[in-house]
Amino acid sequence: MKKKSRILLIVALILSLTITACGKTTNEGEKQPEKQPETPVEQKNEVIEVSTVSASDQYLKFDEGESFEKNSVYDAYEKDIGVKLTNKWVSADDVQFKEKVKMSIASNDLPDFMKVNATQLKELTEADMIMDITDVYDKNATDETKKFLSMDGGMQLKTATFDGKLMGIPSSYNPYQYQFLYVRTDWLKKLNLPEPKTMADLLTIAEAFKTKDPGGTGKPHGIAISKDPFNQSTAVTGLIAFLNSYHAYENLWMEDGNGNLVNSDIQPQVKDALKALQEMFKKGLIDPEFVVKDVEKAAELLYNNNAGIVYGQSWVPAQLAKGAVKDGKVVQEWGVFPIPSVDSEPARSQIGLGVDEYYVISKQAKHPEGVIKLLNHWIVVDNHPTPEQKVYEYGKDLKEKGNNYWLLSPLRVGKQKDNNGEILPRAIENKDESILETKDHKTRYERAMKYVDGTDINMWWEYLISGPKGAYSLVPEIQNNKQYLQNKFYGAPTPTMADRQEILKKKRDEVYFKIMMNQVSVDEFDKFVEEWKKLGGDEMTKEVNEWYATHKQ
């Protein structure tokens, strides 16, 4: 009897749990239809509704009572330009966003507009699921918008154009992102070494850092490298800039001098670079464990005083700060230098196109002009906001409190060019606020000044980015002397590329690594070139050149 009642009790408990859970879900279900009649579609006759999909973010902090459904940014869009935003779904972050976009496409369930990558843009165009926006863009985009999106000579817009039809709005950003060389300057002083001007200097420095162990750790290495150094997404602890020093480039289509395009991965300059890396490896300048270390792990070498040289983009000081600033004091001094060259010809940084994602408008969208309105408005509020328009950046309180409300704007494009390099170092050096132009200038200036006047030493990193000897200060020279090389191929992946690119890259990394780690002789590279051609490389080159013939300027 006792046992029976106990079982009954358990069943009852489980049931009650299930029921409460059901109750909650239905409640939530009911809430949504309730909301919809409230929408003021009828009240204001010009308000149009546009649906999209969004990615949330760890660093997006909502104000009390706000959410993706209702927040001051969406309200502001509705009030200012008469576009009411709704979300078909919201993902927790960028990685999941991409997964869910794939699902939306595969199940043919597109919102009015959303962000997709280059391959998806091509697929959607071919599947006839997205709208040709040539006319909509032409009619509704303001002059400012048109100017803004073609600052780079219209290159990025061209990547979104198929057979003369504009199929998407490039989610543009500045393509002129160079890699720099970061070196511990306090160690240079300690060991009485010159600043790295040539490749030979750099190798001497790396060797001195290894043999003399200025960090005093007992297990020094020359340079910090992570496991995927030949990948362009490795924006710090990579080796692409090292290749660039030898006039070699990673998977870039470049002119061969006869008007044809060739792939940089198989050029003889790569062999020189690999040989140099092999030498460095033999001398112990490279941590043999680099193949298993991710960026964060490899960066520990820097935080721990085990390595004092690293390649990376302009924002790298933000990474270095974790080791360089401790308890409000700068304990490591870093300097930033342009990448040195192996010979008298200056090294050229390899750069991308500055666009890998696009905003596309569904064929079913009723108000494509609403999307263009969003674009126009974003450009206005992001570049020269009036005091009230600060709501788009900070929310209803109009002041910075680290909530990152700019993430709420559903359509964001960045400047294709900036003049940070001309303005910021000068402004910070002379403490001259008057020459600042953009919002970006102002935030960076404020941060750097906090370091300069000592109120926040943690802002050391901004000073090394924007300050008089910072990374940005090196940009104008690179820009003016055109010391960069841009990929000549900007179409969607060709059939062979889609098929073989990944395999070829894997093969390449394997061979590069083996040579680097001194497991095979550097002549193995020649064998790799042959194999690369056979495994689809020749086919790819042919396709790329066919494309080039029709797109050459």
Added chain:
Amino acid sequence: MRTNRSFGRKLFLICNFIFLASVSLLCLMPIIHILALSFSSGQAASAGKVILWPVEFTTAAYANVFGKPEYLRAFWVSIQRVLIGATISMFLTIITAYPLSKDSRQFRLRTFYSWFFVFTILFSGGLIPNYLTVKNLGMLDTIWALVLPGAVTVFNVILLLNFYRSLPKELEESSLLDGAGQFTTLWKIYVPLSLPALATTGLFTMVGHWNSWFDGMIYMNHPENYPLQTFLQTIIIKMDFRFIKPERAELLIKLSDRTSRAAQIFVAAFPILIVYPFLQRFFIKGIVMGSVKE
């Protein structure tokens, strides 16, 4: 129980012991490492000083975790999911396994149904059709999307089915003779007898529900409805550096919360760590009992 052990036997036992000990150590180390990380200070963690013992002991990471409303919300979703999911799943498994354990004379379409279920192990509709089905049934963004697809795990059904077959037929006959129907026989005789097997399949189901993250990401349209593992995935997956645009670079400086990550992983693994020892004795017995037939 004294046996004369030969030298070879002893040697084998020693080697075996060392081998198994090192395997279990290998399994244990990562957990201890994470635990040590979660109790260390952020600076020690990002400098790579922490191995198996906390450095600069602090519980700040745990305070941080329990102060995060989104973490606790996701935790609650997961608990709901496990309770509802396991209940439904167990119920369906039992009422599916029971009739299939009868022979074809009693249940004529038995073979057809058996193959019907086995078929679903071998072939599945694939991700997109699954998604479309769930969507068209209006289950997106509700807990049912996590619970109903996959509520019948055929593997568990087979396990239980074999267990029922191994029970003596006389039990059923006598209960029918006493006037019980099939339902009464099932709930009064078979279910109580099969508790070890049920504990096993129940544990499988619970662990499965607790650990799965992909469906949460696919079927949930708002991060508020994510189960815990889907939420955790967002903090563990590394940032893709190619997509760090200059505007995002500032975020990088805040990225070093390794200790808090470790704490969140540990808290998430904890409920299952607790459940295991209690069900473990059934666990071993259950699998073996279902598989052996006279």
